Amino acid sequence: QVQLVESGGGVVQPGRSLRLSCAASRFTFRSYGMHWVRQAPGKGLEWVAIIWYDGSNKYYADSVKGRFTISRDNSKNTLYLQMNSLRAEDTAVYYCARDNRGEGMDVWGQGTTVTVSS
Amino acid sequence: SYELTQPPSVSVSPGQTARITCSGDALPKQYAYWYQQKPGQAPILVMYKDSERPSGIPERFSGSSSGTTVTLTISGVQPEDEADYYCQSTDSSGTYWMFGGGTKLTVL
Secondary structure, three states: OOEEEEEOOEEEOOOOOEEEEEEEEOOOHHHOEEEEEEEOOOOOEEEEEEEOOOOOOEEEOOOOOOOEEEEEEOOOOEEEEEEOOOOHHHOEEEEEEEEOOOOOEEEEOOOEEEEEOO | OOOOEOOOEEEEOOOOOEEEEEEOOOOOOOOOEEEEEOOOOOOEEEEEOOOEOOOOOOOOEEEEEEOOEEEEEEOOOOHHHOEEEEEEEEOOOOOOEEEOOOEEEEEO
């Protein structure tokens, strides 16, 4: 069935960088916008960023703007999140999710955990 | 900054009706979406475009909209409906997505 699998999480020191990946399978990846959504321990969902199906538009939450970059490689069916200048408050489970053309985030990955700590 | 406001918790007995509200100034202009999340699991879309139910979501889930408030209604609540529920929408420009703070539904 349709699947998203995140990877790249881990423990990183404050100020360092990390790149997350999200591998898509069993759907036409290049036809869909994609989101990153995160969830800090014990907290609610926080939208992080979206990229249009063709990469032409990208939008970010204020909390990550200027530090995080969303990108995609449609030839590899993969979504990325480059996270720079990481802070303790970026500690969270990071999910990628498919944007079903205005019909919501209908497919989610299982999440990858990022811990920012010295 | 724009926000979506949900009650932190709602409690109902099995078989009763649960109503979870979400308020936001842009909701008259932007659709709302609802997600269910159980502990240790990824969220699941349970309602889109205010009142459309994705395939596979039980008919007891319904959605409605009135002014600046949208409501997720679960009729005949089942024990397996116990979860956190999040509304989601965009600001009036449609370029900033956000989630409400979440509502914990407890089935007594």
